Amino acid sequence: MNDLSATVVDIRKLWTVFKSADGEVVVHRDLDLRIERGEVLSLVGGSGTGKTVLLRQILGLEKPTKGTVEVLGRAPGELSAKGAANVGMLFQHGALFSAFSVLENIAFPLRELKLLPDELIRNAALVKLQMVGLEPRHANMSPADLSGGMIKRVALARALIMDPPLLLLDEPTAGLDPEASDSFCDLLRGLHRELGLTVVMVTHDLDTLFDLSTRIAVLADHKVIVSGSAREVIAYPHPFIHEYFLGGRGQRALEALHDKPAKAPPPSAGAAH
Ligand SMILES: Nc1ncnc2c1ncn2[C@@H]1O[C@H](COP(=O)(O)OP(=O)(O)OP(=O)(O)O)[C@@H](O)[C@H]1O
Ligand SMILES: [Mg+2]
DSSP: OGGGSSEEEEEEEEEEEEEETTEEEEEEEEEEEEEETTOEEEEEEOTTSSHHHHHHHHHTSSOOSEEEEEETTBOGGGOHHHHHHHEEEEOTTOOOOTTSOHHHHHHHHHHHHTOSOHHHHHHHHHHHHHHTTOOGGGTTOOGGGSOHHHHHHHHHHHHTTTOOSEEEEESTTTTOOHHHHHHHHHHHHHHHHHHTOEEEEEOSOHHHHHHHOSEEEEEETTEEEEEEOHHHHHTSOOHHHHHHHHSHHHHHHHHHHHHSOOOOOOSSGGGOO
16 A cells, blocks of 8 residues: 555654764654655765765664664564565665675676566566666676676666665765766666666766756754755755855856756757767
8 A cells, every 4th residue: 555655765753873882873863754655866075974884774683772773664674584675775885795806796786686586587687787778798797797786787777676656876986987876877867767766866966956956955963954856956055055055066057057958859860978
């Protein structure tokens, strides 16, 4: 029943506290965030503000100290294998298994479940390989032979292998050159639309942020201080926002945003790449 509701992620009064040598570190304090079906919600915040930890909580890898995190109406930790099917994650430093081929990497989560015969798993992985813009000839390659952009695509295919309705992306374009970054954004935009995904993304890259987000949430002072359109967020008076969006780097990205025509199909099929 809950699967039909519009709210995909519901975080209420979340506290995350880690014990350290000097006492306790409060990462999140009374953090509230609700994410509706079909959104591309981007989380921005300074380094160490708890963005990755929040994604890990949505995935069920980390438990709240206090408060609740629900995905499709349930606590992600309670879901085990079913939970893994609901949420796919592209990890911030998500290296592939170097001893496995591209196809074995993509198939890994499905193989771990031990529910399906090898042939079906292989076919499912081949479908995902093509879905992320790679070709069957890449299937047997080793991760060491791939470009940075291709590694991200394989990791994305692995995150999508169980057809999750919710996809978490931690710095999806970090380390990619501008061209690879643009092309990965195009892929993500297409998949979001075609698969009807809900996406939660962490990014420091303003081009990626403005390119893909349907809503931006800012993490500061241990909580989400504001969420809304780029315009709404930038208008919110807070030192972090001022520095982040209105510093030199932010100004350049904003100008590029204003200069850029709205995303439209290429003028002809031949000009697509
Ligand atoms: N398992 C853990 N035990 C103790 N402290 C942790 C743990 N995981 C994260 N932290 C701390 O929680 C804080 C938030 O970490 P997190 O990785 O979520 O930051 P972030 O916002 O993703 O930063 P970045 O932008 O640099 O990736 C940091 O101070 C980190 O050291
Ligand atoms: Mg992080």
